[in-house]
Amino acid sequence: MIALLVLIPLASALAVLLMPQERQEEIRKITFFSCLATFFISVFVFLSYSAASGGVQFEISRPWVESLGIRYHAGVDGISAVMILLHGLVSFSGAMVSRSIKERVKEYSIFFLILVASIFGVFTSLDMFFLYFFYEMAVIPMYPLIGVWGSKNKEYATMKLTLFITGGAVLSLVGILTLYQAAGLQSFDLIALQEHFAASPLPAATQQWLAALLIFGFGVIASLWPTHSWSPIGYAAAPSAVSMLHAGVLKKLGPYLMIRLALTLVPEGTKFWMPIVAGLSVVNILYAGYCAMVQKDLKFIIGFSSVSHMGYVLLGLACLNQTGVSGAVLLMFSHGVMAASAFALIGFIYDQTHTRMVDELGGGLGNRIPFVAVCFVMTAMASSGLPGFSNFIAEIMIFFGAWQKYPWPTLAAVFGILVTAVYLLRLVKNVFYGKEKVSWPALKDAQGLAQKTPFVLLLAALLVFGFFPNLLVRNIDAGVKHLIAKNPSIFEVTP
């Protein structure tokens, strides 16, 4: 079942490759239906994952390169079930938003589908080799997607983004290979490795430098300060759907892989670095929040905002207690959906006005495009952690989790919600409220199912899980409990 999540987009990419590029409509349809199919599968997987039994479900294991012990070993636990749902949701909305791409539709679709497949690959793999393989595979299509279909300063942006993320990946690859060697199992299998390291842990010093490689290597893609600077400019240059996937999902691979690899394989080393991660995460929250306050480009504001919110995710992760880590995963989901919605909406406006500068847009757009304005206000409210949206529950969980462990950083993080409110409300006011100072006669509101569905879908997800957070949290909690059961020593047992 879950192999289909990877195979369907890959097969569709292959099909598109074989089609003549004039048949744009068919190519679009293939992309759309392929993402629709994976969306349904992701919903199915999420719904049928049983939190009560917990552990890894939907397991598949097939030998691949026997001599090196590489197997295609896939499965879903409580955490990845939620991340798969996130990716299904965002990639489907992204495919719908991609209709606005008019040039080289064929090539775009191929790269887009490869991107979608490889992210599903990361979330389902239980083999370190495949995990890394899919992770790198996700980075590659990003380069042409931004470089060719992007806007404004795109060559610089795509170069920077790719180099940064690859740089981080190389650091973590060193860690992964060392772990493979150190275990001496001739296997990349995560579960086997985990059991091995639980029985005979590596010495503390080795764990520390391995954890450093993994945490700060994957920290790059999680935009951990100060390796975040690829993120705002990368999103600004990327086409909407790519910004959506990148800010929404790809960025979450960082914390996800920290949980999967660092936390499970080198727990003691991870514990050593977590206070430093907590400190840096506060810098993320406040520094990026203040940077967002003075940006003039809409995508830069949301870009810095996402750097700021990743700070909350990392703070939650750094708590190493059940509440904090669960909150971090919930925020990965909630922020992913919210960021996708924000980038989709900005892209919708940019496609028609060809500017994203706040002062060039001139304000008062709410009158002209009420539907988009309402969606944007809701997105901004979700982002600033308003009750009713799942972001709020996630932030509350992180605050409660972090409060036990890092009281001072928590105070700073709570202050961060005020900073968020300031730059977002200012954005809303300057773009959508007030008098129309520049007239955009051609600007049209979202019309019809094709244009409205992505926004409605994303916001509805935030609202549903905001009102019934336990739908998500029970899965996440099952996953986190599993983690705790495997590494009781590093988790705080007392509340």
Next chain:
Amino acid sequence: MLALGWLILFLPLMACLVIAGTTLKHEKISAWIACGALSLSFIFSIILFAVLAAQGFPTLQSTVTILPLEHLRLEFGVLIDRLSLIMLLVVTGIGSGIFFYSMGYMKEDKGYSRYFASLSLFAFSMLGIVVSTNFFQTFIFWELVGVSSYLLIGHWYQKDEAADAGKKAFITTRVGDVGFLIGILFLSSLSATLGKQTLDFQALSELLGHPAGHEFILTAICLLVFCGVLGKSAQFPLHVWLPDAMEGPTPVSALIHAATMVAAGVYLLARVYFLFILSPTALSVIAGIGAFTALIAATMALVQPDIKKILAYSTLSQLGYMVMAAGLGSSSAAMYHLVTHAFFKALLFLGAGSVIHALHTQNILEMGGLFRKMPVTAWTFLIGFLALAGVYPLSGFWSKDEILTLAFTVNRPLFWIGAGTAFLTAFYMGRLFFTVFLSEPKWKKEPHESPRVMTTPLLLLAFFAATGGFFGLGTFLHSHYDQAIAWNFSVVAGSLTLSLVAILLSYLIYALDIPLLKPFEKPFSPVAGLLIKKYYMDDLYDVLVKYVQQNFAGLCDLFERVVVVKGMVNGTAQLTGWAGDRLRCLQTGKVQFYAFAFSAGVTLITLFWIVLR
């Protein structure tokens, strides 16, 4: 019975969802859905009250768990006791009146359906605070009333002032909420130390029943929770958003920014009074802030020309009274004043709305002589004015004198501040009333009395504003945490005299135009300037935002561009490029050079080896 409580809470939310989802285009239906839902809530509240009255008002609670984590249980529920029953009646009752009034007032507005959807969302959020069973739920709805207030202040979002005012209100109250949330975090760890981690009001009040030590942390918690009150109930120094919030439609000002939402802070004080009673230090800070707010707001009201802003400052001042009462040791006195104030202030705002509706101006200096033109508005406004001024036997008289008597026995300096405020209150309200209704007419177009849908709520509210003192609310709400208040004739007589003198003075000055103030104008003009400038508080915040916050943000951005991007990132790239450039020189392509380099290398290594040996 609790099912009724849940229904009361969720009816307005359903109305909001139905309007937003289906009837945005059908304005009449939207309005009727909103009004119908809240009226039903009101009727259910009355039924609930009647049924529970027969049982002697037991405390009922039902909760559902929305997040059953091991170390964090987030619950959501309905708590029905005397306090929440009264507040339910006030919110749904006054709310329904104002909803109906809005039907007339907002006629022909472009965002008619949107208005009623937001109004219903507000009613839901406010009721959520009222029936809340725990701090977490209170915080949820605390934020939700913030956002519905933001939406309603900015209802006319095309107006820059309205958009700015909404933003200001949201952010200013959020400053308080940051403190509130930190207070909740402290409270949860304190409860964990005391044996059981909980945020539930009833559980906490039992847990904190016999406190041993923890004084410092309790004071900190109280003051942090009070930060939330500062924001929402607009107390000094977070009061600046409320006058600006008058940019919203007048019924919104009446319901949200006078009668209910701004009173939520006082309600919270009463709800968790078991906590505040544990920290005398926090209580005295609270009393001081309340008294100070009451006084400075009353002085600012003296010079305002805008009818709604006068009422807004008056609201600030009266909220200050309530907070002071809670700080002085009686939450029931605070709640009593909250209820009577809700009646007469809603009445005054709706009356002002009726005047604005007729004249299309908010400047009292452009009004005058409306008494004959708008008799219902004028008479009801008079009742509201006298009730606010505390004239016997109207509702404000009873509740205000309870607070003053309390202050007289507990804290003499605060009593004098309160008495001074009472004098100022009567005077600025006299100025407002006489200028608008009795002075020479200054309007050009003939005004007319408002339609029936607007005057009926006025009459109903006037009835309650007049008789609110006779329902025994003070004793009904009295809890065992409160100080007993003994009736003191001299205090009552004194404050009544003060009010009457102030009203007489204002009558002479503003209705009869006798220039009593002439000799004071010159020496006091700097004071008047200070008052018109609102003590420069807004300017101070502007400076803070514009220079401190913005410069700090600019500094971060500069650091990002120069150090992070140019220095670290592009620097690394340049270093790589430079190194490549240098290393390229080694690739000369000349065999002789390679041979030389090779032999030189061998020689060096050999030498090195020999020397080391």
